[in-house]
Amino acid sequence: MKAKIHVTLKNGVHDPQGQAIGHALESLGFDGVGDVRQGKYIEIDLVDSTEAAAQEKVAAMCRQLLANTVIENYIIEIDG
Protein backbone atom coordinates (compact mmCIF):
# COMPACT_ATOMS: atom_id res chain seq x y z
CA MET A 1 0.00 0.00 0.00
CA LYS A 2 1.34 3.41 -0.95
CA ALA A 3 0.53 6.80 0.58
CA LYS A 4 0.90 9.89 -1.60
CA ILE A 5 1.08 13.11 0.39
CA HIS A 6 0.99 16.69 -0.83
CA VAL A 7 2.16 19.34 1.64
CA THR A 8 1.44 22.89 0.48
CA LEU A 9 1.63 26.31 2.07
CA LYS A 10 -1.71 27.72 3.20
CA ASN A 11 -3.22 30.58 1.22
CA GLY A 12 -1.78 33.89 2.29
CA VAL A 13 1.50 32.41 3.53
CA HIS A 14 4.46 34.01 1.77
CA ASP A 15 6.25 31.58 -0.57
CA PRO A 16 9.75 32.84 -1.43
CA GLN A 17 10.68 29.57 -3.18
CA GLY A 18 7.68 29.87 -5.47
CA GLN A 19 8.48 33.53 -6.15
CA ALA A 20 12.07 32.64 -7.03
CA ILE A 21 10.81 30.06 -9.52
CA GLY A 22 8.45 32.66 -11.01
CA HIS A 23 11.26 35.18 -11.45
CA ALA A 24 13.56 32.53 -12.95
CA LEU A 25 10.87 31.53 -15.45
CA GLU A 26 10.45 35.18 -16.50
CA SER A 27 14.23 35.53 -16.88
CA LEU A 28 14.17 32.51 -19.17
CA GLY A 29 11.63 34.27 -21.37
CA PHE A 30 8.41 32.48 -20.35
CA ASP A 31 5.53 34.96 -20.47
CA GLY A 32 2.05 34.75 -18.94
CA VAL A 33 3.37 33.24 -15.71
CA GLY A 34 1.26 34.23 -12.71
CA ASP A 35 1.48 33.03 -9.13
CA VAL A 36 3.87 30.12 -8.48
CA ARG A 37 3.66 27.99 -5.33
CA GLN A 38 6.04 25.21 -4.35
CA GLY A 39 5.14 22.38 -2.04
CA LYS A 40 6.41 18.94 -1.12
CA TYR A 41 5.32 15.58 -2.50
CA ILE A 42 6.07 12.51 -0.41
CA GLU A 43 5.44 8.83 -1.22
CA ILE A 44 5.53 6.30 1.61
CA ASP A 45 5.31 2.53 1.18
CA LEU A 46 3.27 1.06 3.99
CA VAL A 47 3.35 -2.60 4.98
CA ASP A 48 0.44 -4.59 6.43
CA SER A 49 -2.21 -1.93 6.66
CA THR A 50 -5.84 -1.62 5.71
CA GLU A 51 -6.75 1.54 3.79
CA ALA A 52 -8.53 3.12 6.77
CA ALA A 53 -5.66 2.33 9.14
CA ALA A 54 -3.15 3.68 6.61
CA GLN A 55 -5.12 6.91 6.21
CA GLU A 56 -5.19 7.41 9.97
CA LYS A 57 -1.51 6.56 10.41
CA VAL A 58 -0.41 8.90 7.63
CA ALA A 59 -2.55 11.74 9.01
CA ALA A 60 -0.70 11.29 12.33
CA MET A 61 2.64 11.35 10.43
CA CYS A 62 1.62 14.61 8.77
CA ARG A 63 0.60 16.24 12.04
CA GLN A 64 3.73 15.08 13.90
CA LEU A 65 6.45 15.36 11.25
CA LEU A 66 5.65 15.97 7.62
CA ALA A 67 3.65 19.20 7.76
CA ASN A 68 3.83 22.33 9.87
CA THR A 69 0.08 22.69 10.31
CA VAL A 70 0.39 26.33 11.39
CA ILE A 71 1.34 27.33 7.84
CA GLU A 72 0.87 24.19 5.75
CA ASN A 73 -2.00 22.01 4.51
CA TYR A 74 -1.66 18.35 3.69
CA ILE A 75 -3.62 16.06 1.38
CA ILE A 76 -3.34 12.27 1.67
CA GLU A 77 -4.16 9.70 -1.01
CA ILE A 78 -3.89 6.00 -0.28
CA ASP A 79 -3.29 3.63 -3.21
CA GLY A 80 -4.13 0.00 -2.57
Added chain:
Amino acid sequence: MKAKIHVTLKNGVHDPQGQAIGHALESLGFDGVGDVRQGKYIEIDLVDSTEAAAQEKVAAMCRQLLANTVIENYIIEIDG
Protein backbone atom coordinates in the same frame (compact mmCIF):
# COMPACT_ATOMS: atom_id res chain seq x y z
CA MET B 1 -5.40 27.99 -16.09
CA LYS B 2 -3.30 26.18 -13.51
CA ALA B 3 -0.43 23.74 -14.06
CA LYS B 4 0.28 21.14 -11.39
CA ILE B 5 3.74 19.62 -11.67
CA HIS B 6 5.23 16.68 -9.81
CA VAL B 7 9.01 16.35 -9.94
CA THR B 8 10.27 13.06 -8.53
CA LEU B 9 13.60 11.26 -8.44
CA LYS B 10 13.95 8.46 -10.99
CA ASN B 11 13.91 4.90 -9.74
CA GLY B 12 17.31 3.85 -8.50
CA VAL B 13 18.45 7.37 -7.66
CA HIS B 14 19.48 7.61 -4.01
CA ASP B 15 17.05 9.77 -1.97
CA PRO B 16 18.67 10.89 1.31
CA GLN B 17 15.78 13.24 2.12
CA GLY B 18 13.30 10.39 1.83
CA GLN B 19 15.54 8.14 3.94
CA ALA B 20 15.78 10.82 6.63
CA ILE B 21 11.98 11.03 6.73
CA GLY B 22 11.77 7.24 7.02
CA HIS B 23 14.21 7.16 9.93
CA ALA B 24 12.41 10.04 11.66
CA LEU B 25 9.06 8.24 11.32
CA GLU B 26 10.58 5.11 12.87
CA SER B 27 12.02 7.18 15.73
CA LEU B 28 8.54 8.58 16.35
CA GLY B 29 7.25 5.02 16.75
CA PHE B 30 5.51 4.50 13.39
CA ASP B 31 5.88 0.86 12.33
CA GLY B 32 5.41 -0.76 8.95
CA VAL B 33 7.08 2.11 7.11
CA GLY B 34 8.84 0.97 3.95
CA ASP B 35 10.52 3.05 1.26
CA VAL B 36 10.00 6.83 1.49
CA ARG B 37 10.62 9.14 -1.48
CA GLN B 38 10.39 12.92 -1.45
CA GLY B 39 9.72 15.03 -4.50
CA LYS B 40 8.59 18.53 -5.36
CA TYR B 41 5.10 19.74 -6.15
CA ILE B 42 4.77 23.02 -8.04
CA GLU B 43 1.62 24.93 -8.98
CA ILE B 44 1.87 27.63 -11.66
CA ASP B 45 -0.93 30.01 -12.64
CA LEU B 46 -0.83 30.56 -16.38
CA VAL B 47 -2.52 33.46 -18.12
CA ASP B 48 -4.00 33.42 -21.62
CA SER B 49 -3.12 29.91 -22.70
CA THR B 50 -4.98 27.06 -24.33
CA GLU B 51 -4.55 23.69 -22.65
CA ALA B 52 -2.28 22.36 -25.42
CA ALA B 53 -0.13 25.50 -25.40
CA ALA B 54 0.07 25.39 -21.60
CA GLN B 55 1.12 21.73 -21.64
CA GLU B 56 3.89 22.49 -24.14
CA LYS B 57 5.06 25.60 -22.28
CA VAL B 58 5.19 23.82 -18.93
CA ALA B 59 7.10 20.89 -20.43
CA ALA B 60 9.69 23.41 -21.63
CA MET B 61 9.78 24.94 -18.13
CA CYS B 62 10.42 21.49 -16.66
CA ARG B 63 13.22 20.68 -19.08
CA GLN B 64 14.90 24.09 -18.66
CA LEU B 65 14.41 24.84 -14.97
CA LEU B 66 12.10 22.79 -12.79
CA ALA B 67 13.50 19.28 -13.22
CA ASN B 68 16.98 17.85 -13.60
CA THR B 69 16.05 15.32 -16.25
CA VAL B 70 19.23 13.31 -15.69
CA ILE B 71 17.93 12.14 -12.31
CA GLU B 72 14.32 13.38 -12.12
CA ASN B 73 11.01 12.66 -13.82
CA TYR B 74 8.23 15.20 -14.16
CA ILE B 75 4.46 14.83 -14.54
CA ILE B 76 2.32 17.74 -15.71
CA GLU B 77 -1.43 18.20 -15.17
CA ILE B 78 -3.23 21.19 -16.63
CA ASP B 79 -6.45 22.34 -14.91
CA GLY B 80 -8.69 24.55 -17.03
